Amino acid sequence: MQADAVGRGADIADVVVVGLGAIGSSAAWRLAARGLDVVGIDQHEPGHPWGGSHGRSRLFRVACLEHPGLTPIARRARDLWRELESLSGEELLLETGGIMIGAPGSRIIEGTLAAAREHGLPVEQLDAAAIGERLPALARLDPGDVAVWDPEAGVLRPEAAIVAAVDAARAAGARIRTGERVLGIEVDDVGDAGHAAVTVRLERGDVRARRVVVAAGPWLSQLTDLPVRPHRVVMSWFGAREGHDASIDRIPVFIRSVPGTAEWVWGHGALSGDLAKVGPEFDGPFDEDDPDAIDREIHPGDTERISELVAAAFPDLEPAPADLTTCIMAHTPDGQFVVGPTDASGRVVVAGGCSGHSFKHAAALGELAAQFATDEAPFADAAFLDPRRFAQAATGEPVARGHVHLA
Numbered sequence: 239m240q241a242d243a244v245g246r247g248a249d250i251a252d253v254v255v256v257g258l259g260a261i262g263s264s265a266a267w268r269l270a271a272r273g274l275d276v277v278g279i280d281q282h283e284p285g286h287p288w289g290g291s292h293g294r295s296r297l298f299r300v301a302c303l304e305h306p307g308l309t310p311i312a313r314r315a316r317d318l319w320r321e322l323e324s325l326s327g328e329e330l331l332l333e334t335g336g337i338m339i340g341a342p343g344s345r346i347i348e349g350t351l352a353a354a355r356e357h358g359l360p361v362e363q364l365d366a367a368a369i370g371e372r373l374p375a376l377a378r379l380d381p382g383d384v385a386v387w388d389p390e391a392g393v394l395r396p397e398a399a400i401v402a403a404v405d406a407a408r409a410a411g412a413r414i415r416t417g418e419r420v421l422g423i424e425v426d427d428v429g430d431a432g433h434a435a436v437t438v439r440l441e442r443g444d445v446r447a448r449r450v451v452v453a454a455g456p457w458l459s460q461l462t463d464l465p466v467r468p469h470r471v472v473m474s475w476f477g478a479r480e481g482h483d484a485s486i487d488r489i490p491v492f493i494r495s496v497p498g499t500a501e502w503v504w505g506h507g508a509l510s511g512d513l514a515k516v517g518p519e520f521d522g523p524f525d526e527d528d529p530d531a532i533d534r535e536i537h538p539g540d541t542e543r544i545s546e547l548v549a550a551a552f553p554d555l556e557p558a559p560a561d562l563t564t565c566i567m568a569h570t571p572d573g574q575f576v577v578g579p580t581d582a583s584g585r586v587v588v589a590g591g592c593s594g595h596s597f598k599h600a601a602a603l604g605e606l607a608a609q610f611a612t613d614e615a616p617f618a619d620a621a622f623l624d625p626r627r628f629a630q631a632a633t634g635e636p637v638a639r640g641h642v643h644l645a
């Protein structure tokens with residue numbers, strides 16, 4: 239693509255990517271890898287702890303209980319994470335296998351099996367006796383609980399993955415601008431999609447482009463009309479009880495119901511030199527927080543419930559957290575991400591809507607954003623992620639509500 243006269247006076251690019259977090263870093267890489275002139279912008283440095291993508295690990299699963307349509311996206315993401323590993327020389331995805339535990343017919347079990355059935359995944363179903371035999375550290379169960387083993391599950395290193403994607407984007411020719419905040423995005427209402435029709439407003443000089451990919455994570459609703467609600471959450475890590483082993487060999491990636499409660503937790507055992515991680519399912523209702531004014535202090539109320547859940551479910555873990563940090567989750571009304579153009583002109587492509595389970599897919603969501611921004615056919619059916627589905631909300635028609643978070 240060539241810039242045109244419309245953009246004189248501003249920096250010109252084919253595509254601007256706003257936000258270089260989990261998804262935007264990958265979008266910038268995938269666009270630059272196509273030979274486009276890409277400008278990638280972030281208010282912070284890659285791998286920073288102020289958005290939704292820090293905290294040393296993220297779960298990776300292929301039998302995605304949130305929607306069977308996510309399985310091909312997870313698999314494409316895995317290929318891209320592996321490509322980034324070879325470009326960066328860093329280990330980004332550790333495949334450990336993962337277990338989903340719950341009552342027969344529960345969303346954890348049924349959702350996982352639905353994805354497995356639709357895609358012929360090599361999952362294994364376990365009864366309580368088999369869980370006890372194979373994974374005694376996870377065998378505190380409600381009567382009748384069952385499990386599904388996803389051999390393709392694992393753990394991602396989020397900060398290193400983002401740095402690797404930004405480095406790959408830069409190596410492919412993207413111009414990376416960090417420490418700069420996008421103040422607004424303006425789209426010309428005339429002209430065809432061929433010319434530089436989008437202005438990205440910045441303090442230190444605007445950029446004009448044919449297309450913009452907005453991957454602003456918890457800030458998405460500041461730059462678009464999308465109903466993506468940011469919410470403060472706390473991540474917690476736990477040590478092993480005296481004489482017990484809480485390593486990932488004994489506690490693989492899990493999503494599990496907690497015996498005696500209606501709640502779920504997610505996490506994994508300790509990776510070498512680290513602690514086990516356990517988090518609650520964030521099922522709302524949520525306060526909407528300003529992502530620029532998140533309370534970063536830890537308060538006693540932040541840890542009480544997760545300690546009770548850990549005590550109820552994990553015989554090998556010390557229930558008092560050994561480490562804590564705050565993070566921002568961003569929820570959509572139906573708990574599913576958004577990726578795609580916001581209207582028929584295709585000039586603004588959005589990618590985000592976290593809902594607590596998008597990191598594993600981020601490399602492939604970046605690829606989808608690149609495909610939408612270049613009018614290529616998407617590699618997978620992404621209709622269920624179309625951001626325009628929320629336009630219904632504006633017309634007063636009901637918008638489906640679902641469970642919001644998993645990992």
Ligand SMILES: Cc1cc2nc3c(=O)[nH]c(=O)nc-3n(C[C@H](O)[C@H](O)[C@H](O)COP(=O)(O)OP(=O)(O)OC[C@H]3O[C@@H](n4cnc5c(N)ncnc54)[C@H](O)[C@@H]3O)c2cc1C
Nearest residue numbers: 257259260261281289290297420455457592595597598645
């Ligand atoms: C506690 C927690 C646990 C999770 N666990 C899992 C898990 O186990 N597995 C999983 O798959 N997913 C998980 N997720 C979800 C996943 O981590 C997030 O969905 C994902 O990381 C969000 O990526 P993003 O690119 O949308 O946002 P971010 O990575 O936050 O990136 C947005 C970027 O945009 C930048 N930005 C925003 N506005 C501007 C602006 N105006 N100008 C310039 N830059 C801007 C920000 O600085 C930021 O770098 C979890 C989320 C949380 C919070």
